[in-house]
Amino acid sequence: MLQREEALEVAxxxxxxxxxxxxxxxxxxxxxxxxxFAADGPTQSADREGAGVSxxxxxxxPDGWREASASCDGLGEAQTLRTLRRACELAALAPPxxxxxxxxxxxxxxxxxxDLATVEHAFAEKARWIAAATAACRAEGLVPAGLAQxxxxxxxxxxxxxxxxxxxxxxxxxxxxxxxxxxxHGAGFADTRAAxxxxxxxxxxxxxxxxxxxxxxxxxxxxxxxxxxxxxxxAVSALLLFAAYQGFGAQDVAEESSxxxxxxxxxxxxxxxxxxxxxHAPENPALPFDGEGSPRRRAPLVxxxxxxxxxxxxxxxxxxGCANTGHGLPRPNTSGPxxxxxxxxxxxxxxxxxxxxxxxxxxxxxxxxxxxxxxxELLLTGMTRNGTFLIENGELGPAVKNLRFTESLVRALGNxxxxxRERAVAGALFDGEVLTPALRLENFRFTSTTDF
Amino acid sequence: xxxxxxxDLARAAVEAACKDxxxxxxxxxxxxxxxxxxxxxxxxxxxxxxxxxxxxxxxxVDGCAGFAAAPLDDELSPATAGELARRAVAMARQLGAxxxxxxxxxxxxxxxxxxSTPLVQDPFEVxxxxxxxxxxxxxxxxxxxxxxxxxxxSLSLRREEQWQASSEGARLHQVLTRCGAGISSTAxxxxxxxxxxxxxxxxxxxxxxxxxxxxxxxxxxHGARVRDEAVALCSAAPCPSGPHTLVIGGSQLMLQIxxxxxxxxxxxxxxxxxxxxxxxxxxxxxxxxxxxYGSDLVNLVADSTVPGGLDTRGFDDDxxxxxxxxxxxxxxxxxxxxxxEWAGRIGEARSRGTSRAQGWYHPPIIxxxxxxxxxxxxxxxxxxxxxxxxxxxxxTVKMWSIDQRRLNFQFTCEIGWEIQGGKLARLLRxxxxxxxxxxxxxxxxxxxxxAHWELWGVPNCGKGNPMQVAEMSHGxxxxxxxNVTLVGAE
Numbered sequence: 001m002l003q004r005e006e007a008l009e010v011a012x013x014x015x016x017x018x019x020x021x022x023x024x025x026x027x028x029x030x031x032x033x034x035x036x037f038a039a040d041g042p043t044q045s046a047d048r049e050g051a052g053v054s055x056x057x058x059x060x061x062p063d064g065w066r067e068a069s070a071s072c073d074g075l076g077e078a079q080t081l082r083t084l085r086r087a088c089e090l091a092a093l094a095p096p097x098x099x100x101x102x103x104x105x106x107x108x109x110x111x112x113x114x115d116l117a118t119v120e121h122a123f124a125e126k127a128r129w130i131a132a133a134t135a136a137c138r139a140e141g142l143v144p145a146g147l148a149q150x151x152x153x154x155x156x157x158x159x160x161x162x163x164x165x166x167x168x169x170x171x172x173x174x175x176x177x178x179x180x181x182x183x184x185h186g187a188g189f190a191d192t193r194a195a196x197x198x199x200x201x202x203x204x205x206x207x208x209x210x211x212x213x214x215x216x217x218x219x220x221x222x223x224x225x226x227x228x229x230x231x232x233x234x235a236v237s238a239l240l241l242f243a244a245y246q247g248f249g250a251q252d253v254a255e256e257s258s259x260x261x262x263x264x265x266x267x268x269x270x271x272x273x274x275x276x277x278x279x280h281a282p283e284n285p286a287l288p289f290d291g292e293g294s295p296r297r298r299a300p301l302v303x304x305x306x307x308x309x310x311x312x313x314x315x316x317x318x319x320x321g322c323a324n325t326g327h328g329l330p331r332p333n334t335s336g337p338x339x340x341x342x343x344x345x346x347x348x349x350x351x352x353x354x355x356x357x358x359x360x361x362x363x364x365x366x367x368x369x370x371x372x373x374x375x376x377e378l379l380l381t382g383m384t385r386n387g388t389f390l391i392e393n394g395e396l397g398p399a400v401k402n403l404r405f406t407e408s409l410v411r412a413l414g415n416x417x418x419x420x421r422e423r424a425v426a427g428a429l430f431d432g433e434v435l436t437p438a439l440r441l442e443n444f445r446f447t448s449t450t451d452f
Numbered sequence: 453x454x455x456x457x458x459x460d461l462a463r464a465a466v467e468a469a470c471k472d473x474x475x476x477x478x479x480x481x482x483x484x485x486x487x488x489x490x491x492x493x494x495x496x497x498x499x500x501x502x503x504x505x506x507x508x509x510x511x512x513v514d515g516c517a518g519f520a521a522a523p524l525d526d527e528l529s530p531a532t533a534g535e536l537a538r539r540a541v542a543m544a545r546q547l548g549a550x551x552x553x554x555x556x557x558x559x560x561x562x563x564x565x566x567x568s569t570p571l572v573q574d575p576f577e578v579x580x581x582x583x584x585x586x587x588x589x590x591x592x593x594x595x596x597x598x599x600x601x602x603x604x605x606s607l608s609l610r611r612e613e614q615w616q617a618s619s620e621g622a623r624l625h626q627v628l629t630r631c632g633a634g635i636s637s638t639a640x641x642x643x644x645x646x647x648x649x650x651x652x653x654x655x656x657x658x659x660x661x662x663x664x665x666x667x668x669x670x671x672x673x674h675g676a677r678v679r680d681e682a683v684a685l686c687s688a689a690p691c692p693s694g695p696h697t698l699v700i701g702g703s704q705l706m707l708q709i710x711x712x713x714x715x716x717x718x719x720x721x722x723x724x725x726x727x728x729x730x731x732x733x734x735x736x737x738x739x740x741x742x743x744x745y746g747s748d749l750v751n752l753v754a755d756s757t758v759p760g761g762l763d764t765r766g767f768d769d770d771x772x773x774x775x776x777x778x779x780x781x782x783x784x785x786x787x788x789x790x791x792x793e794w795a796g797r798i799g800e801a802r803s804r805g806t807s808r809a810q811g812w813y814h815p816p817i818i819x820x821x822x823x824x825x826x827x828x829x830x831x832x833x834x835x836x837x838x839x840x841x842x843x844x845x846x847x848t849v850k851m852w853s854i855d856q857r858r859l860n861f862q863f864t865c866e867i868g869w870e871i872q873g874g875k876l877a878r879l880l881r882x883x884x885x886x887x888x889x890x891x892x893x894x895x896x897x898x899x900x901x902x903a904h905w906e907l908w909g910v911p912n913c914g915k916g917n918p919m920q921v922a923e924m925s926h927g928x929x930x931x932x933x934x935n936v937t938l939v940g941a942e
Contacts, residue, residue: 033543068500095588257601332499368731373882429729431919450859
């Protein structure tokens with residue numbers, strides 16, 4: 001994987017060669033080894049590396065900054081210099097923007113380095129995980145599908161204003177969906193994600209997914225309507241990520257497209273709910289600086305049920321007269337800052353205790369294809385998937401056929417009645433991860449049903 | 453840089469892989485050039501000019517696939533080809549321990565050809581200042597309403613050059629050019645925030661075509677309408693609930709085709725290869741040739757040769773020639789999207805040629821190609837006039853969601869109108885409809901004529917795990933569906 005000194009040298013060389021008034025150079029590197037698998041074993045797999053450069057060129061005028069960017073794959077001198085020239089030429093055409101600020105100066109960021117053993121993790125070990133998943137599924141008459149992946153990424157940002165930051169991170173994950181052979185009767189999902197491959201327990205993932213699928217072969221129908229739900233972490237993340245995509249950012253609020261509008265400082269949710277954005281959470285460490293090279297800071301978003309306020313980048317911190325929380329995306333962008341590392345504080349209850357508090361309701365493993373209808377109330381719709389079970393009198397019961405929900409996340413979190421104590425890093429169909437426990441929500445709205 | 457150098461590198465990778473023990477190998481050099489321009493609220497929100505350039509090598513060793521990829525620099529070192537071939541073969545050998553059933557590939561002649569997107573005017577030759585002026589003019593046309601909180605216009609050019617070689621002797625060079633543009637205006641009033649787009653959401657409409665396509669959109673002429681409709685939606689009536697007759701416009705129907713016909717007919721999904729992320733399919737192989745997918749009016753044609761389609765090309769990433777076929781004919785399910793790996797599973801001797809990868813960095817997977825609902829005979833005004841009072845016309849994608857077997861869907865459109873007295877009457881906000889795929893298509897009783905048919909580009913189709921993005925187009929004219937469930941989503 002790309003080393004710190006090599007990346008810094010490429011970036012500094014381009015900054016020095018630039019004719020722009022201000023220049024920002026980002027050098028990125030990846031090493032990605034994944035093996036995807038299904039019924040017959042590995043399907044699409046890859047051993048791939050990426051390296052490239054992005055250049056942001058800025059020209060100062062009395063009316064504001066002209067700005068443009070260009071990027072290329074590879075780190076060769078000729079192509080990176082061509083990229084620099086393209087950025088400068090394009091910037092000269094852009095109309096001045098009086099809102100833009102000068103680039104920020106030097107900063108200190110936390111050191112972070114990828115685990116090299118994870119980056120170099122062998123395909124032979126991934127094959128062992130896959131073989132174990134396949135054997136366990138076959139023993140139960142099930143079909144496996146999943147992904148084993150190890151990933152290293154690095155990012156280096158150097159500016160003409162004296163900012164130089166570099167960090168790298170590693171990620172390992174293993175996920176398994178076990179299904180009945182017709183993909184209709186029975187399905188179970190489990191996954192694990194960590195910064196180091198050595199921290200993964202692939203056998204535990206196999207056990208959990210197979211158990212759920214086997215328990216779900218004979219699902220019964222339940223009517224659409226309101227249910228108390230216990231959402232496992234992967235179901236929680238499929239909802240909360242929409243507050244990250246559109247809601248917790250300062251620009252979302254300014255553009256009237258956030259559930260925070262007019263509600264900051266209000267107690268919107270029960271006291272049991274606290275949510276931060278924290279790129280430094282030990283269970284899920286991200287790069288320690290944002291897209292502008294600013295240090296990522298822990299940002300409280302919901303404190304004991306009270307909405308605290310949005311996250312910022314350099315521009316929005318300046319506009320609002322508050323601190324830069326370090327949530328900028330790479331510039332230029334039209335999205336504004338985003339809370340990309342949501343962390344839900346743990347509660348005191350085990351999953352069994354959350355279930356025990358339900359008279360009649362549903363346990364949801366995953367939501368599928370969740371999407372946003374209305375940003376002001378975070379009105380969402382999506383499907384249950386890969387393990388939905390009836391809860392009756394505090395006991396986990398039979399599997400149920402999948403349902404579609406149409407529900408406001410604001411309303412749903414307002415009906416929070418329990419927070420789990422064990423947390424997991426969970427994802428969803430689209431990008432993003434959340435560190436979250438299971439949650440129990442009352443009166444969650446399901447609006448239609450399926451036959452599977 | 454000449455084409456010969458990239459083709460030589462691809463050939464060198466294939467030869468090295470075969471020397472290392474691959475039974476099959478192919479290699480693709482991809483150079484992708486994009487230029488994007490976004491004007492937001494009168495200022496440049498993004499001006500970028502990007503290039504991707506790299507080599508991907510795919511092999512089969514003892515029935516197991518391997519793929520290795522890396523970026524390229526100007527030197528195009530043969531050592532890179534050899535190293536990637538070695539890594540692809542090594543990983544295939546290691547993963548072979550978990551492989552249970554090799555699948556023989558469908559045969560395909562070893563094509564040797566050049567193919568380029570037909571253009572009238574190369575969009576990259578249009579001066580950047582002219583492109584910017586177009587967006588600024590559109591932005592000015594959208595200004596003037598105090599309720600407007602965001603005005604945005606975008607313009608995107610893309611050229612992908614591909615050199616591909618295989619161990620079977622294929623030698624392919626393709627130059628695929630596409631461009632597109634669009635505008636949107638977002639208004640906030642009366643506690644609502646509403647967006648209206650032209651000509652479609654997802655940043656506009658894109659085609660495999662030259663600058664003539666962007667000129668034809670005439671963005672500035674639509675600025676004031678888009679602005680006013682967004683403002684009007686903030687005080688519009690909410691969408692009603694319950695069964696209604698629904699007329700769906702092309703810029704919405706295209707995503708209905710995409711989600712409820714395109715994806716479920718990708719053969720890898722049917723056999724469970726996408727279950728880990730996107731899901732499987734209700735369109736199982738026992739249904740092929742007999743299942744009623746829709747009413748007799750419904751003809752859905754896949755076509756990677758249709759002029760202007762975002763997946764219109766000469767060959768796919770399995771080196772298979774492009775083609776045209778019915779997925780649904782007279783309402784009956786007739787065909788899948790396939791690649792060479794999966795075609796044999798349903799007894800087809802040849803692949804349909806729908807294997808594609810995003811750039812050099814990803815291994816190819818089955819992707820739907822351009823897939824269109826064939827036009828009918830109705831004039832649009834006559835169709836609206838034929839609807840009963842209370843029917844609803846909706847258009848333009850706002851939100852979409854569909855289950856893992858592609859049956860239960862729910863879509864929200866940007867805009868709707870209640871139909872009264874045979875005409876479009878009051879405006880409806882957040883029109884949302886929900887249904888079941890075969891029931892929905894079976895309820896189609898009228899489709900507008902070729903005069904109303906348009907090819908709509910989807911630039912952001914995600915599939916695979918890790919996810920990769922592909923582009924394709926869907927042709928549609930407004931069509932009518934009976935007894936569709938409207939959801940009062942508020």
